[in-house]
Amino acid sequence: MNMEIYFTEISEDETAETTNLLKFVSEEKQNKLRQYRFPIDRKLSLYAELLTRWQVMHILRLNNHEIEFGINEYSKPFLQGHPLFHFNISHTRNAIAAAFSNDEVGVDIEKVKAPDFQISKRFFTSSEHDYILSHKNPDRAFYEIWTKKEAYIKCIGMGLAKPLKSFDTLDDESSISMYIGEYIISICCNKPAPELTSLIVLTETELISSFHGAQGN
Numbered sequence: 001m002n003m004e005i006y007f008t009e010i011s012e013d014e015t016a017e018t019t020n021l022l023k024f025v026s027e028e029k030q031n032k033l034r035q036y037r038f039p040i041d042r043k044l045s046l047y048a049e050l051l052t053r054w055q056v057m058h059i060l061r062l063n064n065h066e067i068e069f070g071i072n073e074y075s076k077p078f079l080q081g082h083p084l085f086h087f088n089i090s091h092t093r094n095a096i097a098a099a100f101s102n103d104e105v106g107v108d109i110e111k112v113k114a115p116d117f118q119i120s121k122r123f124f125t126s127s128e129h130d131y132i133l134s135h136k137n138p139d140r141a142f143y144e145i146w147t148k149k150e151a152y153i154k155c156i157g158m159g160l161a162k163p164l165k166s167f168d169t170l171d172d173e174s175s176i177s178m179y180i181g182e183y184i185i186s187i188c189c190n191k192p193a194p195e196l197t198s199l200i201v202l203t204e205t206e207l208i209s210s211f212h213g214a215q216g217n
Helices: 016-024 027-034 039-060 117-123 126-134 138-155 204-214
Strands: 003-009 069-071 077-079 086-092 095-101 105-111 175-180 183-189 200-202
Touching: 003 039, 003 105, 003 183, 003 204, 016 027, 016 039, 016 204, 027 039, 039 086, 039 095, 039 204, 077 086, 086 138, 095 105, 095 183, 105 138, 117 126, 117 138, 126 138, 138 175, 138 183, 200 204
Parallel strands: 003 200, 086 105
Antiparallel strands: 003 095, 069 077, 086 095, 105 183, 175 183
16 A cells, blocks of 8 residues: 545435444544534544544454554544554545555645635745735635645644644645545645545445445445
């Protein structure tokens, strides 16, 4: 495995299948999921974990009950006992992105919409802000920079403990971005980003079927 990127759109509706799938994650995760106010938020978090568990079962040949996740001091998740298996997940309204790699990796997904350019002025470098305002499509440029920044701080495992203005994504060769419909996905790894020839798109049904298939159900 070098790097694999997955994308899935998630419907708003919560079904009996969603409730049934809760039993496949840890009790701690189940309790957190039940605290979500809106069904779509619960589904996004649950399905992102199921996608990760499916890949762990598929790549490492583990059983679902053998999978245990941990988090570092900045809350970046990792797979307990398997230091060479790296993953990162991100979700925005109605969509999930996940990256799996042999090296540290970060991913971020956003839906492109009209942004508040005061954010780029305040939190981005001056060159990034100028790049956005001079771009032929400033909305896309804004989310390109935003997702690259998020992917970077997730890759290095520091989250927002790393100030967004302290680094410039325009000088970074470790990040790449791609569009799928109205979404943008950015990926960052700890070395020059490989050429990404394809993005694996799964429907919600395919994701569930793949998860069940990996555990022999």
